[in-house]
Amino acid sequence: xxxxxxxxxxxxxxxxxxxxxxxxxxxxxxxxxxxxxxLVNAETRARILRIAAELNFRPDIAARTLKTGQSHTVGVLxxxxxxxxxxxxxxxxxxxxxxxxxxxxxxxTDDDAQRGELVLEGLLSRGVDALVVATARRDGTQFxxxxxxxxxxxxxxxxxxxxxxxxxxxxxxxxxxxxxHVYRLGHRRIAHVAGPQDLSxxxxxxxxxxxxxxRLGLTVEDSMVCRAGLYSPDEGSRCARELLQGPHxxxxxxxxxNDMLAIGCYQALHALGxxxxxxxxxxxxxxxxxxxxxxxxxxxxxxPHYQVGLEAxxxxxxxxxxxxxxxxxxxxxxxxxxxxxxxTKSTT
Amino acid sequence: xxxxxxxxxxxxxxxxxxxxxxxxxxxxxxxxxxxxxxLVNAETRARILRIAAELNFRPDIAARTLKTGQSHTVGVLxxxxxxxxxxxxxxxxxxxxxxxxxxxxxxxTDDDAQRGELVLEGLLSRGVDALVVATARRDGTQFxxxxxxxxxxxxxxxxxxxxxxxxxxxxxxxxxxxxxHVYRLGHRRIAHVAGPQDLSxxxxxxxxxxxxxxRLGLTVEDSMVCRAGLYSPDEGSRCARELLQGPHxxxxxxxxxNDMLAIGCYQALHALGxxxxxxxxxxxxxxxxxxxxxxxxxxxxxxPHYQVGLEAxxxxxxxxxxxxxxxxxxxxxxxxxxxxxxxTKSTT
DNA sequence: GGAGCGGTTGCAAACGATTGTAAGTTACAC
DNA sequence: GTGTAACTTACAATCGTTTGCAACCGCTCC
Numbered sequence: 001x002x003x004x005x006x007x008x009x010x011x012x013x014x015x016x017x018x019x020x021x022x023x024x025x026x027x028x029x030x031x032x033x034x035x036x037x038x039l040v041n042a043e044t045r046a047r048i049l050r051i052a053a054e055l056n057f058r059p060d061i062a063a064r065t066l067k068t069g070q071s072h073t074v075g076v077l078x079x080x081x082x083x084x085x086x087x088x089x090x091x092x093x094x095x096x097x098x099x100x101x102x103x104x105x106x107x108x109t110d111d112d113a114q115r116g117e118l119v120l121e122g123l124l125s126r127g128v129d130a131l132v133v134a135t136a137r138r139d140g141t142q143f144x145x146x147x148x149x150x151x152x153x154x155x156x157x158x159x160x161x162x163x164x165x166x167x168x169x170x171x172x173x174x175x176x177x178x179x180x181h182v183y184r185l186g187h188r189r190i191a192h193v194a195g196p197q198d199l200s201x202x203x204x205x206x207x208x209x210x211x212x213x214x215r216l217g218l219t220v221e222d223s224m225v226c227r228a229g230l231y232s233p234d235e236g237s238r239c240a241r242e243l244l245q246g247p248h249x250x251x252x253x254x255x256x257x258n259d260m261l262a263i264g265c266y267q268a269l270h271a272l273g274x275x276x277x278x279x280x281x282x283x284x285x286x287x288x289x290x291x292x293x294x295x296x297x298x299x300x301x302x303x304p305h306y307q308v309g310l311e312a313x314x315x316x317x318x319x320x321x322x323x324x325x326x327x328x329x330x331x332x333x334x335x336x337x338x339x340x341x342x343x344t345k346s347t348t
Numbered sequence: 349x350x351x352x353x354x355x356x357x358x359x360x361x362x363x364x365x366x367x368x369x370x371x372x373x374x375x376x377x378x379x380x381x382x383x384x385x386x387l388v389n390a391e392t393r394a395r396i397l398r399i400a401a402e403l404n405f406r407p408d409i410a411a412r413t414l415k416t417g418q419s420h421t422v423g424v425l426x427x428x429x430x431x432x433x434x435x436x437x438x439x440x441x442x443x444x445x446x447x448x449x450x451x452x453x454x455x456x457t458d459d460d461a462q463r464g465e466l467v468l469e470g471l472l473s474r475g476v477d478a479l480v481v482a483t484a485r486r487d488g489t490q491f492x493x494x495x496x497x498x499x500x501x502x503x504x505x506x507x508x509x510x511x512x513x514x515x516x517x518x519x520x521x522x523x524x525x526x527x528x529h530v531y532r533l534g535h536r537r538i539a540h541v542a543g544p545q546d547l548s549x550x551x552x553x554x555x556x557x558x559x560x561x562x563r564l565g566l567t568v569e570d571s572m573v574c575r576a577g578l579y580s581p582d583e584g585s586r587c588a589r590e591l592l593q594g595p596h597x598x599x600x601x602x603x604x605x606n607d608m609l610a611i612g613c614y615q616a617l618h619a620l621g622x623x624x625x626x627x628x629x630x631x632x633x634x635x636x637x638x639x640x641x642x643x644x645x646x647x648x649x650x651x652p653h654y655q656v657g658l659e660a661x662x663x664x665x666x667x668x669x670x671x672x673x674x675x676x677x678x679x680x681x682x683x684x685x686x687x688x689x690x691x692t693k694s695t696t
Numbered sequence: 697g698g699a700g701c702g703g704t705t706g707c708a709a710a711c712g713a714t715t716g717t718a719a720g721t722t723a724c725a726c
Numbered sequence: 727g728t729g730t731a732a733c734t735t736a737c738a739a740t741c742g743t744t745t746g747c748a749a750c751c752g753c754t755c756c
Contacts, residue, residue, distance in 0.1 A: 011712055022736045027714060041734060058473040062419065063712035065410035066741045073474075081435045081442075084637070091430050094456055103470055106452055108442055122451055125406040126421075233641065263641050270643075289432070290638030293581065293611050295618075359742055370706045375744060389704060411742035414711045699756085706749075712741105719736075726729085 010055040019044075019051045026052070030059065065127055072102050074316060075123035078134040078155075079111045084288065085305060086134065089155065092309020093132060100317055102129070109135050130316045133157075151319035153312050157200070165319065167312040167330045171201060174301040174334035175208030176215075178255045178283040181299070181336055183216050185343070187253035187281060191224040193239040193265060195231055195257035202227075205257040205285065223248045228261055236264020237271075244272060244280070252280060253342070259284040259291050262298055262341075281342040296340030303334045358403040367392075367399045374400070378407065413475055420450050422664055423471035426482040426503075427459045432636065433653060434482065437503065440657020441480060448665055450477070457483050478664045481505075499667035501660050505548065513667065515660040515678045519549060522649040522682035523556030524563075526603045526631040529647070529684055531564050533691070535601035535629060539572040541587040541613060543579055543605035550575075553605040553633065571596040576609055584612020585619075592620055592628070600628060601690070607632040607639050610646055610689075629690040644688030651682045 012030075016023040021044065028039045029048040040048075065071040074097060078086050094104050107123055109116035116135060120142075123131065130151040133143055143152055147164055154166035182190055192209040195202030206225070213220045223246050226239035236256060243251055256262040262284035269276050276282055276296055284291055287302035311330050318325050360378075364371040369392065376387045377396040388396075413419040422445060426434050442452050455471055457464035464483060468490075471479065478499040481491055491500055495512055502514035530538055540557040543550030554573070561568045571594050574587035584604060591599055604610040610632035617624050624630055624644055632639055635650035659678050666673050 012714095013712075023713080024715075024737080025735060028735090039734075044734080058469065060414070060712050061474045062410045062413035063741090064714075066408070066414050066743090067712080067714045069741080071410065081439050084432070084435075087429045087432075087435055090454070091428070091456060094429075094454065098467070098470075101470070103474065104454055106438070106442065106454055108439060119446070121406065122446075122449070126409045126451065288638070290636075290641060293638065293642070295643075360744095361742075371743080372707080372745075373705060375742095376705090387704075392704080408742050411711090412744075414713085415742080415744045417711080697756100699754105701753080701755100702751105703753105704749100704751085707747085709746090710744085714740085716739090717737085719734100721734075722732085724729105724731085726727100 009060070010052075010057045012057070012059065015048065015052045015055055015057050018055065019048050021048065069127070071127040071129055073105055073126065073128050074102055074130045074132060074313075075105045075107060075120075075126075075128035076132045076134070077107050077109055077116070077119065077123070079109055081106065081108055085156075085286075088305035089134070089309040089312075092306040092311075093313045094309075096310045096313030096317070102313075102317070111135065129320055132312055132316060151316055151323065153315045153319070155308060155312050163327065165315050165327045165329065167308050167315060167332065169303045169305075169308060170331040170333055171204040172208035172211065173331075174285065174303070175205045175255065175257075176212035177334065177336045178285065178299075178301055179209060179212040180216070181338070182253040182255065182281050182283060182342060183218075185253075185281065188218065189224070189249060189251040190218065190253045190255060191226075191243045191251035193236055193243070193254060193256040193261045194225055194227045195261065196229060197227055202257060209255060221248070224251060228257070228264075231258045231260045233260055233264040233267060236261030237268045238264070240265040240268035241272070244268065244274070250280075253283070254280060255283045255285075257285055259286050259288040259298060259300055261285075262300070263294065266294065277340065277342050277344060283342060287337050291337075292339060294341075299339045299342040300337050301334045302337050304332050307332055357408070358400075358405045360405070360407070363396065363400045363403055363405050366403065367396050369396065417475070419475040419477055421453055421474065421476050422450055422478045422480060422661075423453045423455060423468075423474075423476035424480045424482070425455050425457060425464070425467065425471070427457055429454065429456055433504075433634075436653035437482070437657040437660075440654040440659075441661045442657075444658050444661030444665070450661075450665070459483065477668055480660055480664060499664055499671065501663045501667070503656060503660050511675065513663050513675045513677065515656050515663060515680065517651040517653075517656060518679040518681055519552040520556035520559065521679075522633065522651070523553045523603065523605075524560035525682065525684045526633065526647075526649055527557060527560040528564070529686070530601040530603065530629055530631060530690060531566075533601075533629065536566065537572070537597060537599040538566065538601045538603060539574070539591045539599035541584055541591070541602060541604040541609045542573055542575045543609065544577060545575055550605060557603060569596070572599060576605070576612075579606045579608045581608055581612040581615060584609030585616045586612070588613040588616035589620070592616065592622070598628075601631070602628060603631045603633075605633055607634050607636040607646060607648055609633075610648070611642065614642065625688065625690050625692060631690060635685050639685075640687060642689075647687045647690040648685050649682045650685050652680050655680055 012023050012026050016026045025040060026048050029045045076093060097104060105123055105128060107119035109119055132153050132155060134155040146152060152164060154164050156168050179190055194206045197203055210220050226242045228235035228239050240254060254265050256265055262282050265282050269280055274280055284298045284300035287300040291298040291300045315328060360371050360374050364374045373388060374396050377393045424441060445452060453471055453474060453476060455467035457467055480501050480503060482503040494500060500512060502512050504516050527538055542554045545551055558568050574590045576583035576587050588602060602613050604613055610630050613630050617628055622628055632646045632648035635648040639646040639648045663676060
């Protein structure tokens with residue numbers, strides 16, 4: 001319980017001495033190198049393991065890293081952990097990585113190129129074995145360059161030329177599900193509160209809306225689309241008013257590009273004395289944690305963020321194992337969560 | 349642009365050769381050791397720095413760590429990053445650490461002792477220079493033990509004997525602010541929907557309620573307190589009904605131990621045909637991101653989570669710099685955010 | 697002119713693990 | 727009885743950096 005050398009951690013040499021073998025034998029016995037089983041006698045191995053446990057031995061990863069060049073560490077670059085999108089993704093990454101003894105080094109860039117460069121430096125000099133990149137900057141050239149040297153997996157962002165492995169959610173498919181959902185409920189005048197068009201999310205979701213309307217044989221009228229400048233309730237409210245108060249026939253359903261915008265739609269409906277879902281059905285996007293707390297609970301599109309993390313980690317591990325593994329680009333489908341804002345017979 | 353040895357990173361020896369000096373001189377010139385300025389001629393130093401930059405040299409942290417025993421890495425142990433409480437804290441930690449060239453290694457324990465042990469092992473064997481611990485388990489004995497070997501800072505949790513540096517929000521003060529707030533608005537029958545009493549948060553908040561009621565000269569009636577079994581809207585609703593429907597005189601204000609519970613109170617009020625804030629005022633706790641989206645917007649107590657991270661990092665750095673630095677225990681005060689659920693003349 | 701002294705730089709030994717290769721053992725077959 | 731193969735284990739070099747110590751240089755001062 002009170003081992004004598006409590007102050008300094010036991011090294012592989014201490015174990016070797018205690019077991020009466022050479023350090024190299026201990027190293028092989030612990031088999032963290034990989035080719036453990038064959039190179040050392042079963043009994044010796046058992047003895048070593050026992051003694052190592054007794055001495056509370058833990059290999060010094062820095063030493064191993066120096067020797068092998070493998071840090072068992074993966075850098076994760078993201079704009080801002082505070083964005084609720086990311087925690088589940090990071091969780092997914094960590095959970096999968098933990099299975100293989102990898103650990104995550106976080107770096108927040110705030111979408112600031114300079115800070116991003118600094119953080120990247122820090123990660124690289126710590127010898128990360130791979131990089132998971134979720135920063136949104138458009139020019140990924142530096143990562144293309146880097147990806148020749150170490151495995152890189154992109155998250156929520158694919159390069160157009162698809163030369164880099166990536167995992168993303170299928171936003172277009174998400175909006176299409178939303179539109180189809182209200183269509184099936186009988187709605188034909190389906191409006192869209194679009195997000196900021198300078199963000200990829202805003203653009204993609206708008207595209208999805210247009211695509212699905214087309215598929216359903218509905219025409220996209222200008223008066224049925226309003227572009228929000230921000231993902232905020234206020235902008236959502238403004239857009240909803242515009243859509244609902246125009247001279248044209250009123251829409252009976254609104255597909256919002258985001259839950260925040262959907263909340264704004266609620267406020268607008270309320271102000272105009274309209275009911276949801278009776279007068280106007282509303283569909284949000286993202287299924288934020290509070291979506292089911294609204295009244296009525298908001299029908300929304302949920303993304304498997306945790307899964308994204310899981311898959312990205314999987315991809316990383318595959319490529320670490322075999323750097324020439326095929327470059328995969330994975331799209332994860334979203335899920336439609338139906339709640340009271342589109343169906344009167346709501347659950348709960 | 350296309351340096352010859354692009355595949356292997358330049359080492360300190362490469363720089364030395366290019367500069368015509370000994371590696372040790374380069375090491376000193378780069379001065380990452382600390383005592384840079386004095387030991388090497390200014391001109392030589394300039395030349396070395398220039399060449400190092402040209403060669404795109406980045407020190408191998410693993411090697412440095414092995415030699416110096418300092419990894420410039422801090423482990424952060426928390427139950428679940430997905431809990432919205434944590435991202436801002438982690439952000440705060442990272443931001444402060446980044447200033448000093450430290451980086452954060454995350455470990456999620458899920459409040460599972462076994463997993464926690466495993467994660468801790470992983471962090472320790474990676475030679476973290478310090479630990480920030482936010483896991484909630486009651487027995488911190490292992491950390492007390494550990495804290496003799498490396499700096500440990502506790503977050504949102506202080507040991508009763510205060511032998512460990514820690515940063516926490518002052519929950520008791522928070523509830524007191526909430527109670528005082530409604531008192532000032534004229535309420536005298538102030539009820540409390542308490543959180544689970546087996547969680548420190550639940551207990552502390554309950555204590556705060558009792559303390560402030562006492563200070564205000566109000567008696568705490570049993571019928572004015574209801575204990576929720578979970579931090580969920582359903583439990584909040586159950587408790588609110590119990591408080592509002594009992595045989596006793598109805599409370600005019602409810603201080604909930606958590607925003608989730610407060611949402612439950614909303615639902616109960618709605619079901620009973622009562623209005624908020626006219627009939628009953630409600631105060632939440634935590635100021636969750638959705639609190640201002642509710643109708644009416646929820647008055648709540650906001651905690652400076654980001655600040656907690658900042659302060660914790662500061663504490664860690666202080667103790668790394670001087671392990672015998674005094675043990676500080678920092679309480680950060682919360683902030684009362686007044687919204688529509690307590691005042692009819694609500695902002696927005 | 698030699699001792700002493702800053703100011704610089706080189707030398708070499710670490711840090712703790714991994715791993716190719718050599719050496720030792722045993723058993724077996726010829 | 728020895729050659730061979732299969733197993734085990736020991737040896738020693740190595741990863742890239744830091745750092746105590748020695749060495750060197752050009753001075754000044756006695």
